[in-house]
Amino acid sequence: MSISVTVLAGGVGGARLAHGFALALPDGGAPSGGGGLTCVVNVGDDTERHGLHVSPDLDTVMYTLAGLNDEERGWGLTGESYTTLAQLERLGEDTWFTLGDKDLATHVVRTARLRDGQPLSAATGSLAASLGVRARLLPVTDDRVRTRVSTPSGTLDFQEYFVRRQHADAVLDLTYEGIGTSGPAPGVLDAVGGTDLLVVAPSNPFLSVEPVLTVPGVRDAVRASRARRVAVSPIVGGRALKGPAAQILETLGHEVSALGVARLYTDVVDVMVIDTADAALTAPIEDLGFEVLVTDTVMGGPDGRARLARELLAAVGPRT
Ligand code: FO1
DSSP states (O other): OOOEEEEEEOSHHHHHHHHHHHHHSGGGGOOBTTBEEEEEEOOTTOEEETTEEEOHHHHHHHHHHTTOBOTTTSSSBTTOOOHHHHHHHHTTOOOOSOOOHHHHHHHHHHHHHHHTTOOHHHHHHHHHHHTTOOSEEEESBSSOOEEEEEETTEEEEHHIIIIITTTOSOOOEEEEETGGGOOBOTTHHHHHHSOSEEEEOSSOIIIIIHHHHTSTTHHHHHHHOOSEEEEEOSEETTEESSSSHHHHHHHTTOOSSHHHHHHHTTTTOSEEEEEGGGGGGHHHHHHTTOEEEEEOOOOOSHHHHHHHHHHHHHHTOOOO
């Protein structure tokens, strides 16, 4: 039987779980007979650097699925060099956003294809195929959406907040510029509505998942989907595995726990997957109407990712 899995993903957490499914499904998650893996990825982090279009979350998922990601940092390519960045600095460019030589090639090609009139989804598909990715990689939208972060120091561009200021500012509000007039990229609604298993990755609920769900049509498609819908909590033992998810939950007035995350997903998910460290939250999460799966959600390397993906496939679905 061919199983279809769609993962709604941001950067590192989404990439790792998507990699697990690529390892667990036949042929690296390549589409076949209605089955396979589709990753629907946030583009709110996208930015323009040195005249180039950079799509950090798409690239993190793409490089991870291709086995090329820098595992220590979580983003960028392994074995990078920074000759071009040093020269850009010499020429007076701001270089706080670290772009390696090989990574720059991705942005050069993407930008060229966008300027030739290709939509981001087509440019992404051909980049991913060139790097040997078998699964389908889709930006949630081909339109321009930019996450803007409201802080006590003013409203910041996302990468200004995240990289330049090391996500140290308190987040008072988040907006996704352009999202109201955006539309889902080709294939997104079918991937969400027609899949057997829909997975909300352990990505940041506000920085990664919300700008995917808020693209007009996507949340409704998730709500109406015939899939088994599951979310993996990015908060384990009251802390985020990576990044500022805990601080953001707190400053936006939510409980910093898997229960706080579950409350955000009551309308889009049937099953909450929480870590064994949070087993005590099972009953309150069930009280919200979820099924709860308690397991080791800290994925680590490829074996841990594949194990979690197999557990989700076995325990959660698909709906029969
Ligand atoms: N994250 C950083 O913390 N510092 C960087 O210099 C940096 C550069 C960078 C370059 C290309 C790329 O695809 C991602 C990059 N990231 C960097 C990660 C990026 O900021 C992501 O948006 C976040 O990890 C959130 O998902």
